[in-house]
Amino acid sequence: MRLIRHGDIGSERPGVILADGKLIDVSAEFPSFDEVFFANGGIDLLRSWIVAGCHNSTVIDDGARLAAPIDRPSKIICVGKNYADHAKEFGGGVPDEPVLFMKASSAYCGPNDDVILPLDCDKLDYEVELAVVIGKACRRVAENEAISHIAGYTIICDYSERAWQNEHSGQWVKGKSSDTFAPLGPCMVTTDELTDTGDLSLWSKVNGESRQNGRSSDMIFSVPFLVSYISRFMTLLPGDVIATGTPGGVGMGYNPPQYLSAGDQVEQGIEGIGSMCQCVSMDD
CATH class of the missing domain: 3.90.850.10 (Fumarylacetoacetase-like, C-terminal domain)
Structure with a gap:
């Protein structure tokens, strides 16, 4: 997987780059890619969520700032x-x-x-x-x-x-x-x-x-x-x-x-x- 964060400075949100190159926002399910995310098995949970169909995700606009x-x-x-x-x-x-x-x-x-x-x-x-x-x-x-x-x-x-x-x-x-x-x-x-x-x-x-x-x-x-x-x-x-x-x-x-x-x-x-x-x- 490829993890990203996007948005204006101070209001960044987590996202992923899918296999087809599409960037999606995952903040509805995963609030942050921080210490808590990694420590609690966030990568495995995120992978399973993607396999299940990325429910509640939104596509990130082209040209959005990457953090x-x-x-x-x-x-x-x-x-x-x-x-x-x-x-x-x-x-x-x-x-x-x-x-x-x-x-x-x-x-x-x-x-x-x-x-x-x-x-x-x-x-x-x-x-x-x-x-x-x-x-x-x-x-x-x-x-x-x-x-x-x-x-x-x-x-x-x-x-x-x-x-x-x-x-x-x-x-x-x-x-x-x-x-x-x-x-x-x-x-x-x-x-x-x-x-x-x-x-x-x-x-x-x-x-x-x-x-x-x-x-x-x-x-x-x-x-x-x-x-x-x-x-x-x-x-x-x-x-x-x-x-x-x-x-x-x-x-x-x-x-x-x-x-x-x-x-x-x-x-x-x-x-x-x-x-x-x-x-x-x-x-x-």
Whole structure:
């Protein structure tokens, strides 16, 4: 299944993309795709409801705004330097263990929403990443059991202000957490539909120009390992999002660096999930 959320900011409602491509609103039966939904077997209930004929559903209008497919994740956990080519362009070697940092949940937004360029920001960068959505709570889960705790997968663009991240007492959370720095979408694909994420293509473009082209097979640490590893240090709750790292080709890695400016169009895509696009706009 492909889960979406749609509607104006502040009044988003859950929906699904059916096999024929039709988008339907499911809010009459399932109020939200949030922690409660996932924790109470919502995916199985939703699947059964669809098989039974989608009673009380309505078709979503063409052109409706898509929101992030997950409602209010308690955590967005990110993995740094998880592709060797990106670790190299970042100026470091391959890490012995995953590099973890958090991204504020207030940073997440819809897949095609504008990304806001803060007034004192001049090194805005992009990172396309495969995002894992947790379906069942887990703590110290074994690597060979990790997949059973995943609800599905989506795309996240880990926007980063490199000066805030690396300069002036820079800190990764500070450089990664500005509002709109975590567009998510366009949908969440459940694990029964996207059964293997071991070798997916992922890419990004800026103003139509190819910037990143990688494969998830180039990850240093695999998805099951990351879920197991992170659960050693914190309880992962249903709806939590794990951003699994980005391949080489980010703006910082060019000589000279190719940072983003107001008006730029930034696209990202992952095989088996879809694509999304944001316009960079100035802060008011």
